[in-house]
Amino acid sequence: MALMSAHRLSTTSGCGVPADVPRLGYVRGRRSDAPGVWTLDIEMADDAPCDFAPGQFNMLTAFGVGEAAISISGAPGGERLIHTIRDVGPVSHALANLAPGDPIGVRGPFGVGWPMATPGSDVLIIAGGLGLAPLRPSIYDILARRDAFGAVTLLYGSRRPEDIVFHAEVEAWRREKKINIELTVDHAGVDWRGHVGVVTGLLPRVQLDPSRAIALLCGPEVMMRFVGAALTEQGLDATKIFVSMERNMKCAIGHCGHCQLGPTFICRDGPVFTYERMRPLMSVKEL
Ligand SMILES: Cc1cc2nc3c(=O)[nH]c(=O)nc-3n(C[C@H](O)[C@H](O)[C@H](O)COP(=O)(O)OP(=O)(O)OC[C@H]3O[C@@H](n4cnc5c(N)ncnc54)[C@H](O)[C@@H]3O)c2cc1C
Ligand code: FES
Incomplete structure (x- = not known):
């Protein structure tokens, strides 16, 4: 136990402060991004928001209620921390409100984020539901260095048109034509003119060159399993497909075992992994 405490005290977050001590921040803005989904704009009291890599997450505390892992959804290098939260349970409800x-x-x-695509690669980004939130920093990063990449495609599926998060921004990206964007919904309303069906149904619309592409996937696990299988069938190597995994978290620094998935700790070793590494674990029910 003493050894464990010593280790805990020496463990620091990306900001150089002890990773088990929350820093104080203040909510400066709150915006609805879809029914039940809220984006918070947070200013740190010490005025020193830390750098982060796209795909990393923070543990956010609603004082008096609890703490939850929430991905960073804003642009790298910004002065504020941006987080997008779905109100589903006690902690997310307190945070989102x-x-x-x-x-x-x-x-x-915390965690290992999305890989940096090598210059010249094609990047295929596939999101389901709120899975677009952890991918958004990568999209900003790619847009900031757009000339470095080949084709960049976003395939995004949500339940209903009104559940599309960051909808206005996605449409702005589409108008700019820097990214190819295909949207699909499970249940269309009368005004929906786009695709209907699961996100894998969009894959035939993508010209995939497996020799130069990487794929970044985030969404419900079942979606990532089907998309990963479909992409490997199309010849993309499982080491070039990346998935972001979610498990309940407590310490976020590899000590408590809450997020353990087989031999892997999602907080410490992920949340982003290659599909090659996750494929055997994703196929085991209730792991
Ligand atoms: C690395 C990582 C990144 C994450 N990033 C985000 C993020 O950016 N935004 C975000 O909102 N959440 C994110 N989560 C999920 C978040 O940490 C919590 O699990 C979630 O907010 C629910 O916590 P709760 O205590 O409010 O509800 P709980 O008490 O855990 O759950 C209440 C009910 O909601 C259901 N539920 C739990 N999670 C979800 C979910 N994600 N969608 C639908 N139903 C659910 C449960 O099955 C239960 O029925 C992330 C998790 C991880 C591990
Ligand atoms: S959350 Fe404690 S080990 Fe990952």
């Missing part, structure tokens, strides 16, 4: 001026605790950033 914080008002401007309210305090919030922040530990992190």
Whole structure:
């Protein structure tokens, strides 16, 4: 136990502060991004928001309620921390309902993020539902260096048109034509003119060159399993497909075992992994 405490104290987050101590921040903005989904704009009280890599997450504390792992959804290098939260349970409800001026605790950033695509690669980004949130920093990063990449495609599926998160921004990206964008919904309303069906149904619309492509996937696990299988069938190597995994978290620093998936700790070793590494684990029910 003493050994464990010593280790804990020496463990630091990406900001150089002890990783088990939340820093104080204040909510400065709150915006609805879809029914039940809220984006918070957080200013750190110490005025030093830390750098993060696209795909990393913070542990956010709603004081008096609890702490949850939430991906960073804003642009790298920004002055504020941006997080997008779906109100599903006690902690996410408390976080999503914080008002401007309210305090919030922040530990992190934690984890291994999305890989940097090598210059010249094609990048295929596939998101389901709120899975677009952890991918958004990567999209900003790619847009900032757009000339470095070949074809960049976003395939995004949501339940209903109104559940599309960051919808106005996605449409702006589409108008700019820097990224090829295909949207699909499970249940269309009368106004929907786009594709209907699961996101794998969009794959035949992509010209995939397996020799130069990488794929970044985030969404429900079943979606990532089907998309990963379909992409490997199309010749993309499983080491070039990346998935972001979610498990309940507590410490976020590899100590408590809450996020363990087989031999892997999602907080410490992920949340982004190659599909090659996750494929055997994703096929085991209830792991
Ligand atoms: C690395 C990582 C990144 C994450 N990033 C985000 C993020 O950016 N935004 C975000 O909102 N959440 C994110 N999560 C999920 C988040 O940490 C919590 O699990 C989630 O907010 C629910 O916590 P809760 O305590 O409010 O609800 P709980 O008490 O855990 O759950 C209440 C009910 O909601 C259901 N539920 C739990 N999680 C979800 C979910 N994701 N979607 C639908 N139903 C659910 C449960 O099955 C249960 O029925 C992330 C998790 C991990 C591990
Ligand atoms: S959350 Fe504690 S080991 Fe990952």
